[in-house]
Amino acid sequence: MSTRSTASTEPTVSNKGQGAVGKALKGDPDDRTGAGWFVKGMLLLISAIWLVPTVGLLVNSFRTRGATNTSGWWTIFGDPSQFTVQNYGEVLQESVGGSTLAEAFVNSIVVAVPATIIPITAAAFAAYAFAWMDFKGRETLFIVFVVLLVVPLQVAFIPIVNLYSSLGIQGTFLGLWLAHAGFGMPLAVYLLRNYIGSLPREVIESARVDGASHFTTFVRLILPLSVPALAAFAIFQFLWTWNDYLVALILLDTARLGQVSTTYLAGMIGTFGEKEHLLSAGAFITMLVPLAVFFSLQRFFVRGLTAGSVKG
């Protein structure tokens, strides 16, 4: 992550005449970490504040029903008898809005996988056209995608519910996939076109000279070369669709097809009371997939964010 470390190797220049403030920031020249007490203290404090909410949830998910109802999660450290793993088994079979969490979890996968692959495929083809094919109105059409980057997706709901109802696909997975594809498309096309457009011209042209069609060039050459950009967008879109609540709320018939993890969790938050002790375990289960994706593929995710920070 660090591309430079001059702070500790050139103390004579960087710490000259800066007194206490400089020392607190840069650290003692003899300290090999290069960070002073101020830096370390601040980072420790901020990290602690940022971590406490999630840790609290995780700890709370392992506490007995009696304990969660009467005391704070931190009391487990003084009273280990509060510990239990029962909540996890119980919440998976707990029914909220007609679905168990296990079913909602499966549904989230059913929603998120095609809702990621459909737009990424269509966007990659489009990005290739915008980068490497000549046609009239190419730039104008691309600008349409740039404009659409910030359009709030709320604008789609009234028309799409009407449209879907008349087509008979309101409430279906297909409808939800297509809507997610539409909402994710501007960013996907924008990101991928920037990446595919920056591939070396000679490579593409030599393939064309060898008689490869656009389709072959795209499938055999462009797709493999674009894996980093495709991965970055795929992670982005997958997290977005897995974590989506609003679109599922409006376009998925949860009574017939079952809940997804976010609508399940929202339902759980809404019905406090005797099942409150299951909320933490339930919430944590819904976060498992995004957290796993996030930690294993963080590098790609960061790259995607850095490249595409214009999304609406």
Next chain:
Amino acid sequence: MGEILLNGFVAIVAGVVGVFAVFWGLNTLTERIGGTFEEKFKPWVFFGPAFLVVAVFLIYPFFDTIRASLYADRFVAGERPFVGLENYGRVLTDSETWLSLLNNVQWIIVVPAVAVVVGLVVAVLADRLPAQRESVVKSVIFLPMAISFVGAAAIFELIYKIEPGSREQTGVLNAFLGLFGLEPISWYENTLTNDFALMVIMIWMQAGFAMVLLSAAIKGVPQDTIEAARIDGATEFQTFFRVVIPQIASTIVVVLTTILILVLKIFDIVRVTTNGRGNTQVIANYFYTFFEGGNYGRAGVVVLLLVLMTFPFMIINVKRFREQEATR
């Protein structure tokens, strides 16, 4: 459960194979026809589906929402009669509209700014740590980005909870107040604290995003400009504010606007916590209450207000794109 798994598997395969089949089929078709038609039509095969999808899900809806906003909320004899600007009058004279707008303004002033400050502080300070520790700190700040808004609301339930009467406080903040003998606060109901309590959730989620982008920008600042300032006797703070900040200004603007646009549409957090009670209403949730009740006329007007607020950013994006293209 077994049925859901099977259906899910079939659905995924159908969806994924389907999209490939569409492209393969269209491409084969144009190649069969061949000649100048193939040359002319090929680009459309490639970008057509993507364009069709945004046309159906973003462009057409914009115009259809304008149409919907001109028709009545309620059905009369099986149809929504045309009412002209009546819905606009009703929405714009409704005090809840102005409350929502005011709250949205509050959100877009506070959240992007605080997220950027936190992100910047972490990016700058963590830059001074050894690489491995830097990446640990960054992961901690970044982690909430992977969590859904609904999940975040569940997480913060444990922070903001209040127990009635003299019961032991189980929420972090109220237990903390109790340490100093202070009365517990109902964070979501108290109108002084509720907006900020909700904003804190969003800041918690977005600071990592700001940090990642700003960190990349800071690492891109040429080292010799910093060294030059130090040799000239500038303090650390002067170097930061006069040398580093100006060089990352464009990234700061990008981060601010990206978070701002996200905040403009804030819905989930408000929906599952206060649902707009206690003067916490925001535009997107206000829209949803109309939508949910089948009041499509007024819902349409509220959406258009939201779209109107994004217009400046469309213009900025296009301008920035044109500049980028000019330097390509």
